[in-house]
Amino acid sequence: MAGLWYEDFEEGMVFDHEWTRTITEADNRWFSLLTMNTQPVHIDAHAAAKSVWKRPLVNSLFTLGLMVGMSVNDTTFGTTIANLGMTNVTFPHPLFEGDTVKVRTTVLGKRESKSRPGEGIVTLKHEVFNQDGVMCGSCERAALMMKRPQKAA
Numbered sequence: 114m115a116g117l118w119y120e121d122f123e124e125g126m127v128f129d130h131e132w133t134r135t136i137t138e139a140d141n142r143w144f145s146l147l148t149m150n151t152q153p154v155h156i157d158a159h160a161a162a163k164s165v166w167k168r169p170l171v172n173s174l175f176t177l178g179l180m181v182g183m184s185v186n187d188t189t190f191g192t193t194i195a196n197l198g199m200t201n202v203t204f205p206h207p208l209f210e211g212d213t214v215k216v217r218t219t220v221l222g223k224r225e226s227k228s229r230p231g232e233g234i235v236t237l238k239h240e241v242f243n244q245d246g247v248m249c250g251s252c253e254r255a256a257l258m259m260k261r262p263q264k265a266a
Contacts, residue, residue: 116185116192118261119223119233126220128187134179135213136171144175171208176250180239183216189256194232197255206249213244221253231260 145155153160154170161169177199208214221236235258241250 116190
């Protein structure tokens, strides 16, 4: 499914994205090591077993990436120009290897770009839930979006 043009977004729209994704041990370890996050609770099963979690904790930046990435097909695929920022990022409940996640996106607002004619800024709230429906993360994202191309006269 192609992404939406700026004009297609309406404040209050909610997308319950169909994709689900089980987070594997390899996902967590590879992401942590590729980003040079050597925190033992992410990459060392024995150290993680001694932590408060008693098992490896999914890297929060991987969780953030999933929140945005799993929303793309329904919202911004091919119609976004850039992410302008992410704010109010929270992780109220941990994710663990083997958890399956689902993402919901809500449109918080939109406005015309003041400096770039033909473009607009859409503010999206992404939330990620585990297989039990517990919210494990959220963020607000400002996306610079293309407007629908004008037809030639």
